[in-house]
Amino acid sequence: MQKLFEYNWQVREDWFTWCESVPEEELLKERVGGIGSILYTLFHIVDVEYSWICGLQGDPEPEEPPFDSYASLSKVRELSEQYHKEVESFITSWSDEMENLQLTEVGSNGKTFTYRYGEVMRHVIAHEIHHIGQLSIWSREIGRQPVTANLIDRGLFE
């Protein structure tokens, strides 16, 4: 499980670096599909990972910060780094016995949902990979080579 998080963090870092060479207006431009712009996608990935991990840690889930206050590469990157310490420490301490613990969430309609911790962990992993796949299309649409999505050859298993 940890390895897939490490993969996501590496790929995210590669995308932040990729963003450095792209004009900020392209990063913020509203695009078709996904959840909008390239930068908002990265912001959303960072926010969703952190929110779920807060839930799993028994912490109150933070409100999504207003994107308007984070609408620059440096600010999204900073937010990612800020959240990362806590996220990483939870992921590092993950063990198989936690798989079946239960997280109870109350939806906006007042309905209660119960998830296994293992389900949430995999949801968070798939969530990031899915959105990164979207970035790879937009990258080509603006004429840029996307970050490789390969998991092999990243040194994750050395």
Next chain:
Amino acid sequence: MQKLFEYNWQVREDWFTWCESVPEEELLKERVGGIGSILYTLFHIVDVEYSWICGLQGDPEPEEPPFDSYASLSKVRELSEQYHKEVESFITSWSDEMENLQLTEVGSNGKTFTYRYGEVMRHVIAHEIHHIGQLSIWSREIGRQPVTANLIDRGLFE
């Protein structure tokens, strides 16, 4: 690990169903980014998963079948079902002790690569999720709602 494969298979099935309501010319249309068309993406996902699993089983890796012979929804779906029996049986029999087994591959340049089985398994998982993320953008570009990528609420942990 198995759960993420099950997730991919469910989502893939949902995309096949989604394809049923889209004109075949849209499915085959060459698009920007990714590896081309919607249908070729699904074909590629199916082929790549099977090839790696063949490798992990110690079977000779099959040549990629020519897409020209599979360029219809029903044929890609059939190929997916045909390969699936073998893939599923390998994934079902997966156990943690297999994580560190080694797969040696010879690249097209004659160079030898060695991968841990666990690395290959995660590569295959991420590969499919990534390409499915690409489909979700193209789906909106042709005015259709994409298949949900949510892993929670699919009944995978009941």
